[in-house]
Amino acid sequence: MTGPESGEPKRSITLRFLAEPGDVNFGGKVHGGAVMKWIDQVGYTCAAGWTGTYCVTVYLGGLHFLAPIHVGDLVELQALVIRTGKTSLDIAVDVYARDPKHPVRRRTGHCVIVFVALNPAGKPAPVPQWRPEDELDQALERYAVRLAELRKQMDLEMERQLGR
Numbered sequence: 101m102t103g104p105e106s107g108e109p110k111r112s113i114t115l116r117f118l119a120e121p122g123d124v125n126f127g128g129k130v131h132g133g134a135v136m137k138w139i140d141q142v143g144y145t146c147a148a149g150w151t152g153t154y155c156v157t158v159y160l161g162g163l164h165f166l167a168p169i170h171v172g173d174l175v176e177l178q179a180l181v182i183r184t185g186k187t188s189l190d191i192a193v194d195v196y197a198r199d200p201k202h203p204v205r206r207r208t209g210h211c212v213i214v215f216v217a218l219n220p221a222g223k224p225a226p227v228p229q230w231r232p233e234d235e236l237d238q239a240l241e242r243y244a245v246r247l248a249e250l251r252k253q254m255d256l257e258m259e260r261q262l263g264r
C-alpha cells in the first residue's frame with residue numbers, strides 16, 4: 101500500500117487556496133511577500149511530513165517570479181523532496197495559478213528551499229534518506245547538489261568582496 105494510509109513518509113504535498121484581496125500589492129497583483137510566505141509554508145509542510153520532526157528553513161534559493169498572480173486566482177503550490185543530506189533536506193517548490201473559471205493553469209514561480217530537521221533540544225537531527233528512483237529524480241537531485249555548490253561559491257565571493 102502506498103499513499104497517506106501506508107504510514108510511509110510522503111515525498112510531496114500540494115496546497116491550494118484562493119488569492120484574497122488582502123494579498124494584493126500597490127500594482128494590483130498578489131504581493132511577492134505573500135507568495136514567499138506560502139512557499140515557506142508548503143515547503144515546511146513537506147519537510148515536516150518527510151522527516152516527522154519540526155524543521156527550520158536555513159536557505160531559500162533560485163526564487164523566480166515567472167508571472168503575476170491575480171486576486172481571485174486559484175493558487176496551487178507543489179513541494180517535492182529532491183535531496184536528503186544528514187540532517188538537511190532540499191525541497192523544490194513550484195507555484196501555479198489560474199482563474200478558477202478556466203482550466204488552464206500558469207506556472208508563476210519556482211524555488212528550492214533547504215530545511216534542517218531539529219530534535220526536541222533544538223539540535224540538528226538525522227533525516228530519513230530519500231533515493232532517486234528514476235531519471236527525473238536523478239536530474240532533480242543533481243540540480244539540488246549543483247545549487248549547493250553555487251551557494252558555496254557565492255558565499256566565498258561575498259567574503260572576498262565584502263570581508264564577511
Ligand SMILES: CC(C)(COP(=O)(O)OP(=O)(O)OC[C@H]1O[C@@H](n2cnc3c(N)ncnc32)[C@H](O)[C@@H]1OP(=O)(O)O)[C@@H](O)C(=O)NCCC(=O)NCCS
Pocket residue numbers: 155156157158159184185186187188189214216222223224
Ligand atoms: C538550523 C540550525 C540549528 C543549524 O545549525 P548549524 O550549526 O548550522 O548546524 P550544522 O552546521 O550541523 O548544519 C546542519 C545541516 O544544515 C545544513 N545547513 C546549515 N546552514 C545551511 C545553509 N545556509 N544552506 C544550506 N544548508 C545549510 C548543513 O549543510 C547541514 O546539513 P547536513 O547535516 O545534511 O550535512 C541553525 O542554522 C539555525 O538555527 N538557523 C536558523 C533557522 C531559522 O531561524 N530559520 C527561520 C525560521 S524557520
